[in-house]
Amino acid sequence: MKTFDEQSAIQFLTDVRKPLLSLHKSILDHERAAYEKAVGPVTPAAFLQQVISGADFRWIAPLSTVIANIDDLLDDEEATPDDRIAGAQAVAALFEQDAPDNAFRQRYLTLLQESPDILHEHGRIVQALRTIE
Numbered sequence: 001m002k003t004f005d006e007q008s009a010i011q012f013l014t015d016v017r018k019p020l021l022s023l024h025k026s027i028l029d030h031e032r033a034a035y036e037k038a039v040g041p042v043t044p045a046a047f048l049q050q051v052i053s054g055a056d057f058r059w060i061a062p063l064s065t066v067i068a069n070i071d072d073l074l075d076d077e078e079a080t081p082d083d084r085i086a087g088a089q090a091v092a093a094l095f096e097q098d099a100p101d102n103a104f105r106q107r108y109l110t111l112l113q114e115s116p117d118i119l120h121e122h123g124r125i126v127q128a129l130r131t132i133e
Contacts, residue, residue, distance in 0.1 A: 002092040002132045006081035009088035012132050013070045016091055019124035020067050026117040027060060027108075062104040066091050088132075095129060 004012065032047050035056075042050075051057045066087070073079050073087045094104060111118045 002089060004085045004088045004132070006084055008132065009081075009084040010074070012088045012128065013074055013084065013091070015131065016125065016128040017067070017070050017074070019121060019128055020063070020070070020091070023118065023121035023125060024060075024063055024067060026115065026121045027063070027111060030111060030115045030118060031057065031060070059103045059107040062094055062102075066094055092129060092132065095125060 028051065031051075032042075035047065035050065036042060051060065069087050069090065073084050076083075094102070096102075096105075112122055
């Protein structure tokens with residue numbers, strides 16, 4: 001597990017936020033194309049409902065959650081240093097190779113092979129992760 005102090009956690013969360021958002025969008029774009037190939041065109045609202053409640057998309061939830069947590073941690077003046085450090089560690093853990101039971105990572109590794117866009121965004125995440133090693 002990566003070690004942080006409050007300042008390094010804030011800096012990491014700030015630096016990784018935009019790459020995570022871009023990665024999330026690339027994943028959703030890829031998954032929507034695959035979904036529509038299987039079931040036909042759907043409205044954005046219908047696809048969002050599938051992402052939120054569909055079993056096939058539960059694996060994306062950890063990524064969505066860390067992004068929402070980053071926004072909360074950076075905006076909340078009452079967030080403690082421990083909260084911010086835990087948030088930074090949660091982001092790093094999502095991409096660790098040896099994280100046990102990481103359902104996100106299992107599907108994510110497959111997508112890295114399937115999508116150049118996701119692979120590109122992954123490179124940006126790796127750059128941010130390297131700043132904390």
